[in-house]
Amino acid sequence: MIIKELKILRQHGIQYVPDLKTAVLTPLFRGRPVIKEDPTDQETEKIKKLCPSNAITTEDGFGIDIGKCVFCKECALAYPDKIAFTNDYKIASNDKNNLIVRKGDSEIKFNENIVRPEVRKLFKNALKLRQVSAGGDNSCEFELYAAGNVNFDMGRYGIEFVASPRHADGIVITGPITENMSEALQICWDASPGPKVLILVGTDAISGGMFADSHAVNRKFLEKYPVDLYVPGNPAHPLTFINGVLRLIGK
Amino acid sequence: MKEIIFIIITFSALGIFTLPKRSQYYQMLVTQIFLIVVTGYLMYLSFNRIGPLQIYLFELIGNDVSLVIDSLSAFFIFVINITILTGALYSKGYLKPYLRDKTRLEMAWHYFNFLLLHISMLMVVMLREGISFLVFWELMSVAAFFLIIFESDKQENKDAGIKFLIQMHVAFYFIITAFIICSIATGQNIGFDSLEQYFKTYPSFPVFLLFFIGFGIKAGFIPLHTWLIHAHPAAPSHISGIMSGVIIKMGIYGIVRVLTYIHSDLMPIGVFILIISIISGIFGVAIAIVQHDYKKLLAYHSIENIGIIGIGIGIGVMGLAINNPVLASLGFAGGLLHVLNHALFKSLLFYTAGSIYQQTHTRNIENLGGLMKKMPATAVLFLLGAAAISGLPPFNGFISEFLIYTGLFKSLMVSDSILSVTLLAGIVALAVIGGLAVFCFTKIFSIIFLGTVRSDKTRHSHEVRSSMLFPKFIIGILIIAIGVMPFLMLRPMAFVAGVIVDDTSSLRDMAGTMSGISLSLSLLIVFIGILLLIKLKLSKVRHTDIGPTWGCAYTGSDPALHQYSATSYAEYIIMKARLLVGVKKHFRYLTKEKIFPSETYFKTESSDVFDDNLISRPVGGLLSFMEKIAVFQTGNIQHYLLYAIVFVIVITIISIFGII
Numbered sequence: 033m034i035i036k037e038l039k040i041l042r043q044h045g046i047q048y049v050p051d052l053k054t055a056v057l058t059p060l061f062r063g064r065p066v067i068k069e070d071p072t073d074q075e076t077e078k079i080k081k082l083c084p085s086n087a088i089t090t091e092d093g094f095g096i097d098i099g100k101c102v103f104c105k106e107c108a109l110a111y112p113d114k115i116a117f118t119n120d121y122k123i124a125s126n127d128k129n130n131l132i133v134r135k136g137d138s139e140i141k142f143n144e145n146i147v148r149p150e151v152r153k154l155f156k157n158a159l160k161l162r163q164v165s166a167g168g169d170n171s172c173e174f175e176l177y178a179a180g181n182v183n184f185d186m187g188r189y190g191i192e193f194v195a196s197p198r199h200a201d202g203i204v205i206t207g208p209i210t211e212n213m214s215e216a217l218q219i220c221w222d223a224s225p226g227p228k229v230l231i232l233v234g235t236d237a238i239s240g241g242m243f244a245d246s247h248a249v250n251r252k253f254l255e256k257y258p259v260d261l262y263v264p265g266n267p268a269h270p271l272t273f274i275n276g277v278l279r280l281i282g283k
Numbered sequence: 284m285k286e287i288i289f290i291i292i293t294f295s296a297l298g299i300f301t302l303p304k305r306s307q308y309y310q311m312l313v314t315q316i317f318l319i320v321v322t323g324y325l326m327y328l329s330f331n332r333i334g335p336l337q338i339y340l341f342e343l344i345g346n347d348v349s350l351v352i353d354s355l356s357a358f359f360i361f362v363i364n365i366t367i368l369t370g371a372l373y374s375k376g377y378l379k380p381y382l383r384d385k386t387r388l389e390m391a392w393h394y395f396n397f398l399l400l401h402i403s404m405l406m407v408v409m410l411r412e413g414i415s416f417l418v419f420w421e422l423m424s425v426a427a428f429f430l431i432i433f434e435s436d437k438q439e440n441k442d443a444g445i446k447f448l449i450q451m452h453v454a455f456y457f458i459i460t461a462f463i464i465c466s467i468a469t470g471q472n473i474g475f476d477s478l479e480q481y482f483k484t485y486p487s488f489p490v491f492l493l494f495f496i497g498f499g500i501k502a503g504f505i506p507l508h509t510w511l512i513h514a515h516p517a518a519p520s521h522i523s524g525i526m527s528g529v530i531i532k533m534g535i536y537g538i539v540r541v542l543t544y545i546h547s548d549l550m551p552i553g554v555f556i557l558i559i560s561i562i563s564g565i566f567g568v569a570i571a572i573v574q575h576d577y578k579k580l581l582a583y584h585s586i587e588n589i590g591i592i593g594i595g596i597g598i599g600v601m602g603l604a605i606n607n608p609v610l611a612s613l614g615f616a617g618g619l620l621h622v623l624n625h626a627l628f629k630s631l632l633f634y635t636a637g638s639i640y641q642q643t644h645t646r647n648i649e650n651l652g653g654l655m656k657k658m659p660a661t662a663v664l665f666l667l668g669a670a671a672i673s674g675l676p677p678f679n680g681f682i683s684e685f686l687i688y689t690g691l692f693k694s695l696m697v698s699d700s701i702l703s704v705t706l707l708a709g710i711v712a713l714a715v716i717g718g719l720a721v722f723c724f725t726k727i728f729s730i731i732f733l734g735t736v737r738s739d740k741t742r743h744s745h746e747v748r749s750s751m752l753f754p755k756f757i758i759g760i761l762i763i764a765i766g767v768m769p770f771l772m773l774r775p776m777a778f779v780a781g782v783i784v785d786d787t788s789s790l791r792d793m794a795g796t797m798s799g800i801s802l803s804l805s806l807l808i809v810f811i812g813i814l815l816l817i818k819l820k821l822s823k824v825r826h827t828d829i830g831p832t833w834g835c836a837y838t839g840s841d842p843a844l845h846q847y848s849a850t851s852y853a854e855y856i857i858m859k860a861r862l863l864v865g866v867k868k869h870f871r872y873l874t875k876e877k878i879f880p881s882e883t884y885f886k887t888e889s890s891d892v893f894d895d896n897l898i899s900r901p902v903g904g905l906l907s908f909m910e911k912i913a914v915f916q917t918g919n920i921q922h923y924l925l926y927a928i929v930f931v932i933v934i935t936i937i938s939i940f941g942i943i
Contacts, residue, residue, distance in 0.1 A: 215838050216836035216838055217836075219836040226826075279778075
């Protein structure tokens with residue numbers, strides 16, 4: 033009997049990702065976009081029409097805001113010689129401006145200067161988070177759940193999701209923050225003891241995504257409090273989330 | 284000297300009626316302190332001598348009536364005085380809201396009965412002569428009756444008071460019957476002295492059973508407890524505390540006093556007391572768990588603690604029977620020390636319950652919640668009482684239960700197998716009672732003090748005035764003192780147990796163990812103190828946020844409704860003890876009506892199977908039978924004349940035929 037179990041174990045092999053920082057994802061993964069060449073004005077107009085979530089910006093030249101991008105790849109399919117999506121998953125940043133990808137960018141930059149010193153000091157070795165699904169569609173929630181499973185096991189860095197905001201050092205928001213969840217989110221934020229971090233996961237949370245203009249969305253909460261980390265992706269990959277948090281806490 | 288004391292007490296007691304409302308209380312308090320000083324002096328005298336202290340009072344129908352104070356009496360005097368004193372101090376603040384509505388006479392009558400209760404209880408533990416003992420025993424019940432029905436404008440309080448009075452009279456008849464049997468059989472006067480002679484020559488068990496029922500009704504052993512669960516909640520809280528603290532202990536005093544005269548049939552008596560006590564303890568706490576009325580819950584805990592005291596006494600008697608001084612002295616000392624301990628923490632709990640009632644005007648714990656923020660001192664004192672009653676160190680309940688446990692474990696090894704099984708039952712029962720008590724008090728404390736407010740009743744509550752907190756702090760200090768320095772209690776308890784057990788050396792042998800307990804508990808307290816200091820220091824430096832209790836950010840309706848309720852917390856025990864506690868659920872099933880279901884309700888009520896089957900059902904049956912007979916009482920004069928004519932005719936016919 034035990035031999036059978038051992039066989040299964042051997043068959044499954046090592047399940048966990050040995051190194052979360054250097055793991056390479058499948059080329060099919062839609063990660064950081066690259067702009068090989070700026071599109072012409074005519075093309076830009078076409079791309080803008082293609083984009084379902086207004087992720088294309090033309091201020092200071094052509095750029096893709098991955099805080100708004102839903103990673104549908106429509107633009108890359110239409111102009112494969114101008115835009116491509118790589119499998120680079122390290123796309124989390126603490127500065128919203130760094131989320132805009134322009135020609136020649138080879139990584140999403142992380143602004144070390146604006147990290148609050150107490151975040152590095154207090155949460156480096158242990159960070160307990162409370163997740164609030166503020167109108168989320170469960171895709172990001174599933175990925176965050178996966179971040180704690182045997183494969184990704186963010187617990188190895190002392191990062192963990194807890195059941196009550198009373199035990200939490202920070203709040204992780206997914207979803208576009210609907211009107212119905214805005215008050216609950218506020219209560220949850222108030223119930224969590226300071227100092228605390230605020231992390232937005234997924235395009236919906238960062239910009240509202242597809243629902244940015246909906247009247248059922250109330251994003252006033254985000255105007256009140258500074259956001260410590262943006263984790264783009266639709267949904268965000270567990271590795272994106274874990275690497276983003278690790279950079280935030282300086283590990 | 285004694286005449287002067289009696290005159291002073293009589294005049295100052297009657298003087299209450301002449302005073303205005305505001306100063307009546309002080310008159311009562313001063314008289315009580317006078318009584319406490321006098322009896323305290325007598326207590327001091329009796330502890331410093333060998334053999335009881337005797338003071339001749341007067342002659343009653345040819346009998347000499349004297350105060351006889353041995354260490355058992357002295358111990359009970361101490362318990363009475365300490366509870367009455369704290370109760371009287373507490374009553375000042377508790378009765379303040381009533382001063383406006385009650386008349387001068389009503390208040391005076393209450394204070395007078397308070398004094399009368401004090402005097403009669405003191406006399407009960409000091410008198411040995413039968414008639415005077417019984418007179419004061421009755422006076423005690425009557426005074427307690429008037430104290431219970433203080434809020435007599437509520438019908439339920441009057442009912443509870445009358446229930447109490449009737450059951451006390453039933454108890455009285457059992458006691459007087461037992462006394463008369465002893466008196467007739469021995470030819471001596473009615474009194475405890477006749478018991479010595481009687482128990483030497485006749486079988487002890489039947490007469491002991493009469494005494495046990497009589498005193499046991501007072502003490503509240505199951506199934507004789509049914510008055511207690513109605514009277515305790517009905518009485519004002521300072522009286523509830525005194526009732527639970529000392530009045531029911533008078534029953535224990537009676538039983539122990541009778542036991543001092545018994546030297547035969549000890550084994551069946553011991554086993555009998557033990558079994559009744561185990562039943563009382565376990566049933567008492569199990570029924571307590573399902574209660575919603577916090578005063579009723581505390582009343583059931585009184586039954587539970589009477590059970591613990593009874594277990595101590597029961598194993599003490601068994602120890603006497605098998606000539607095992609370790610079991611006997613530890614059992615009696617543990618049981619009697621629990622009398623003092625229970626008087627302390629139960630009066631503390633009732634006084635805090637009274638403070639909650641004064642602030643919220645509800646006794647239903649489902650309406651309370653979140654009181655810890657509004658009444659922090661009351662909450663801490665309640666927690667202290669709850670920890671003590673659950674038998675947790677470093678509080679006094681632990682010490683008395685520890686003595687009983689020690690006696691049981693020490694005798695387990697030396698006794699034969701059948702006795703070992705009985706002792707093992709005692710150990711298991713004590714453990715079960717302790718566990719369930721902890722469960723029960725986590726329930727009541729968390730529902731009343733933690734969480735958020737459940738109804739409007741608690742919104743305007745605030746901490747009670749300091750005159751109501753002060754006596755509770757005194758009790759709290761005593762509770763911790765006995766818990767931390769138990770070795771101080773060993774010598775007095777050896778004296779007290781010495782009344783009934785000859786060899787109490789095993790109690791003195793406990794000194795080492797007690798010092799060990801004392802040391803480790805002191806270290807624990809110091810450790811907790813250091814932690815608290817660190818916390819205090821840190822919270823001064825760091826920023827503190829105060830926010831509402833976390834309710835899962837629920838905003839749909841009143842989040843308080845989604846907290847654990849008392850019923851849901853106790854659901855497991857309710858399921859297990861369904862037969863015993865008789866919980867009934869009333870609710871309407873939801874049917875398919877529309878998209879959204881219409882309003883529904885859910886209500887639970889619990890009843891006491893003993894109360895239902897022993898009191899309510901027989902009395903109800905009798906009443907309905909009487910109501911059927913009452914159809915004859917029409918109020919019509921013609922009908923009554925008809926009855927008279929029928930009666931005359933029937934009598935005539937009967938006498939004609941020569942039947943009578």
